[in-house]
Amino acid sequence: MKYQIVIAGFGGQGVVFLVKVLAICAGNRDIPFLGTENHGMSQRGGAVSCDIKIGDFTNPVIDKNQANLIIGLDSNESLRNIAFLKSGGTMVANAKSDYPKIPFNTAIVDANTKAINEEFPIQGLNVYMLGTALASVEDFPFSVDEVKKAITQMNAKVAEQNMKILDMAIENIKKED
Amino acid sequence: MKQTLMGNDAIAWGLIHANVDMVSGYPGTPSSEILAGVQKIKRELNLDTYAEWGTNEKVGFEVAYAGAIAGKRTCATMKQVGLNVASDSLMSASYIGNLGGMLLVAADDPGFFSSQTEQDSRVFAKFARIPVLDPSTPQDAYDLTKFGVDLSQEFQIPVMLRPVMRVCHAREIIEMDDETHYNPNKGEFVRDVPRWGAVPRGQRFDQGVSQLERMDIIAEYNWEKFLKPQFEKCNGGKLLIIASGTGDGFVRETLKDLELEADIVKVIMPYPLPVEKIKENFKDYDKVLVMEEPYPCVEEQIADPKVYGKNTGTTHKIDEMKKEEILKAFQKIDFYNGANIYEAPKIDLGFDVPARPPALCPGCPHRDVYYAIMKVFKKKKSIYPSDIGCYTLGIAQGAIDSLLCMGGSVAMASGYSIADPDKQVVATIGDGTFFHSGIPPLLNAIYQGHRFVLVILDNSTVAMTGRQTTPQREHQAIDIKKIVEGMGIECLEHHYSHEMQDNIDFFRDVKTKYENNTTGPTVVVVREFCILDQERAPDFVPNIFVKVDEELCVACDQCTTVYKCPPMAYNEDGKIEIDPFLCAGCAGCLDVVCPTDAFIIDENYLKKGK
Numbered sequence: 043m044k045y046q047i048v049i050a051g052f053g054g055q056g057v058v059f060l061v062k063v064l065a066i067c068a069g070n071r072d073i074p075f076l077g078t079e080n081h082g083m084s085q086r087g088g089a090v091s092c093d094i095k096i097g098d099f100t101n102p103v104i105d106k107n108q109a110n111l112i113i114g115l116d117s118n119e120s121l122r123n124i125a126f127l128k129s130g131g132t133m134v135a136n137a138k139s140d141y142p143k144i145p146f147n148t149a150i151v152d153a154n155t156k157a158i159n160e161e162f163p164i165q166g167l168n169v170y171m172l173g174t175a176l177a178s179v180e181d182f183p184f185s186v187d188e189v190k191k192a193i194t195q196m197n198a199k200v201a202e203q204n205m206k207i208l209d210m211a212i213e214n215i216k217k218e219d
Numbered sequence: 220m221k222q223t224l225m226g227n228d229a230i231a232w233g234l235i236h237a238n239v240d241m242v243s244g245y246p247g248t249p250s251s252e253i254l255a256g257v258q259k260i261k262r263e264l265n266l267d268t269y270a271e272w273g274t275n276e277k278v279g280f281e282v283a284y285a286g287a288i289a290g291k292r293t294c295a296t297m298k299q300v301g302l303n304v305a306s307d308s309l310m311s312a313s314y315i316g317n318l319g320g321m322l323l324v325a326a327d328d329p330g331f332f333s334s335q336t337e338q339d340s341r342v343f344a345k346f347a348r349i350p351v352l353d354p355s356t357p358q359d360a361y362d363l364t365k366f367g368v369d370l371s372q373e374f375q376i377p378v379m380l381r382p383v384m385r386v387c388h389a390r391e392i393i394e395m396d397d398e399t400h401y402n403p404n405k406g407e408f409v410r411d412v413p414r415w416g417a418v419p420r421g422q423r424f425d426q427g428v429s430q431l432e433r434m435d436i437i438a439e440y441n442w443e444k445f446l447k448p449q450f451e452k453c454n455g456g457k458l459l460i461i462a463s464g465t466g467d468g469f470v471r472e473t474l475k476d477l478e479l480e481a482d483i484v485k486v487i488m489p490y491p492l493p494v495e496k497i498k499e500n501f502k503d504y505d506k507v508l509v510m511e512e513p514y515p516c517v518e519e520q521i522a523d524p525k526v527y528g529k530n531t532g533t534t535h536k537i538d539e540m541k542k543e544e545i546l547k548a549f550q551k552i553d554f555y556n557g558a559n560i561y562e563a564p565k566i567d568l569g570f571d572v573p574a575r576p577p578a579l580c581p582g583c584p585h586r587d588v589y590y591a592i593m594k595v596f597k598k599k600k601s602i603y604p605s606d607i608g609c610y611t612l613g614i615a616q617g618a619i620d621s622l623l624c625m626g627g628s629v630a631m632a633s634g635y636s637i638a639d640p641d642k643q644v645v646a647t648i649g650d651g652t653f654f655h656s657g658i659p660p661l662l663n664a665i666y667q668g669h670r671f672v673l674v675i676l677d678n679s680t681v682a683m684t685g686r687q688t689t690p691q692r693e694h695q696a697i698d699i700k701k702i703v704e705g706m707g708i709e710c711l712e713h714h715y716s717h718e719m720q721d722n723i724d725f726f727r728d729v730k731t732k733y734e735n736n737t738t739g740p741t742v743v744v745v746r747e748f749c750i751l752d753q754e755r756a757p758d759f760v761p762n763i764f765v766k767v768d769e770e771l772c773v774a775c776d777q778c779t780t781v782y783k784c785p786p787m788a789y790n791e792d793g794k795i796e797i798d799p800f801l802c803a804g805c806a807g808c809l810d811v812v813c814p815t816d817a818f819i820i821d822e823n824y825l826k827k828g829k
Contacts, residue, residue, distance in 0.1 A: 087785030101468035125563035
């Protein structure tokens with residue numbers, strides 16, 4: 043398998059948490075991977091993106107026109123990373139309905155509004171978007187069970203709440219279909 | 220044992236598995252997690268290990284180096300610009316050497332992600348005449364950490380490990396020792412004055428001679444251990460690629476992506492190199508391409524008409540490694556004539572996506588202090604030198620005019636006050652940076668009677684690199700105010716207030732003092748907190764959340780240009796809106812910031828129970 047994912051957002055949204063979950067998924071299946079973080083000087087509120095390359099790779103950076111999937115926790119940050127997506131790739135983004143038309147597969151959900159409506163706590167936005175990717179990306183490299191196991195390994199204390207949010211995101215995508 | 224680790228954690232485990240029990244250094248991205256990682260392992264395994272931050276890199280280096288003289292296995296960690304600060308000690312240590320082992324980890328930052336220079340520490344190692352190891356992945360970083368400590372003890376010389384950011388902050392599955400059999404050397408200082416206390420000229424000259432001989436021996440060792448086995452497997456042909464560190468991983472992937480083949484030799488120890496032995500192998504190739512970052516360190520050592528790299532304009536000279544740059548280098552030497560597969564298709568979104576430049580966190584008190592300083596010391600009549608730390612991000616508010624290096628603000632303020640006496644010079648420095656290198660220039664300013672205002676922003680943490688502790692945090696007797704008073708001058712003190720007017724009133728008093736003070740600097744310490752500091756922040760943050768009264772907002776840009784808090788942005792109606800997920804509840808914007816008082820308390824938000 044060779045699969046490259048960019049996760050984009052801003053400081054405080056839990057971008058790095060998602061990369062760690064995916065890394066654990068790969069590790070559990072004994073698939074090699076390389077990941078890296080791009081955050082420069084940003085603290086809370088600054089742009090953050092992470093690359094994870096699953097399979098036989100020798101450097102951690104995703105080049106332009108190479109990613110299979112971008113998970114954008116923020117609309118603008120998803121678009122600012124669009125150059126990394128390759129043709130036939132998928133953009134999963136937390137954005138409003140005015141998200142521009144782009145020549146890729148897309149799964150756009152307005153997770154911010156759901157959080158404002160208190161369907162889930164905002165701290166779970168990252169997990170909600172991961173669930174959205176799981177349910178809407180056909181070639182997503184890991185199964186729901188694998189992701190749940192990794193979430194538990196990551197932080198058992200909040201695993202129950204995270205799994206609820208993950209299931210909610212998956213259900214919401216299924217409802218749309 | 221397999222474990223998923225970030226490069227810096229891999230180095231931390233490598234140190235423990237190499238029986239290192241003294242680690243000292245100074246935080247700096249991308250190196251900071253190494254020492255923090257050792258502290259974590261120490262706690263988990265209950266090890267008797269010294270792993271503490273020094274007040275600066277020179278101090279950190281010297282603590283570790285003395286340990287290695289006394290027979291311990293030690294390590295000093297820092298970022299590349301930190302090595303500049305430690306370089307005085309390093310240059311001499313390389314002559315004198317050590318009985319135990321000492322690994323110097325200098326983490327480089329090609330691409331300037333969080334550094335003011337792109338300098339190459341491998342070149343520094345060559346300048347200092349110590350061996351340097353260049354890992355290409357976290358696995359390499361683990362292996363070479365262990366190897367480097369052994370090498371240091373074997374040759375009695377400090378050894379440098381030079382990971383770049385894409386190694387420090389990369390993550391992969393590492394194969395490491397199954398068990399930790401921790402058995403550090405016992406420290407015992409052996410008196411040897413001709414060696415440890417070498418004075419010019421005779422003893423130092425002798426040490427210089429043995430330093431040169433040692434490098435020749437290690438270059439030969441480099442050949443036998445690392446290079447010869449690789450050259451023996453080479454087939455010859457059109458192109459030989461010599462790759463150092465990350466260059467190896469990037470070039471291998473590029474070749475695969477482009478379906479090309481070439482012999483690759485990975486340089487693990489870029490200095491000292493067995494130059495002649497490497498060059499003998501060039502006869503089997505038409506061209507030799509060197510891939511390394513950021514400076515042409517290997518390329519310059521093996522310069523030859525067949526060698527292509529940065530100095531021939533073949534590979535990129537600045538910015539980090541990218542496969543696209545390697546592809547272009549292949550095109551330039553006629554090794555690849557196909558398309559640029561790393562070019563993104565042009566997509567017209569119909570609008571420019573706004574960038575999210577680095578900014579102070581929502582709720583950060585630095586923002587309010589800068590705002591107050593600028594209200595009182597007007598921009599047109601002032602010069603604002605500042606320093607390295609989170610507060611550097613005040614540059615987005617227009618609150619900073621110049622930046623140089625750690626501790627540079629204070630003596631720069633001296634210089635500006637002499638050169639342009641009609642302006643009021645107001646310098647800002649954090650508590651970590653003041654302790655690091657801000658004290659000697661303040662002494663100088665008092666000694667020479669330089670007139671400026673120095674504002675010490677004391678949040679009691681090294682915030683930017685991950686909130687490492689500063690001296691006064693754990694030893695409250697070390698107080699900035701007392702240090703300043705100990706130099707014989709007054710230190711004005713202010714406790715940050717979320718009511719902006721209080722901060723402005725304080726700086727009005729500072730201005731009066733400054734105007735009446737004709738004999739030297741006017742020094743201020745502002746007691747603050749870091750909003751991400753879970754220990755201290757809750758005592759300071761009022762948890763008053765804010766929203767915008769759209770009727771009152773006149774879209775004047777004041778808040779988005781001079782206050783610059785990340786949750787504030789224009790909405791579709793052209794009015795400012797506060798992102799409720801980003802607002803930290805600091806209430807700093809309620810007072811003064813909005814000329815029409817459009818920021819009002821969001822009573823509803825309180826129910827979120829923050």
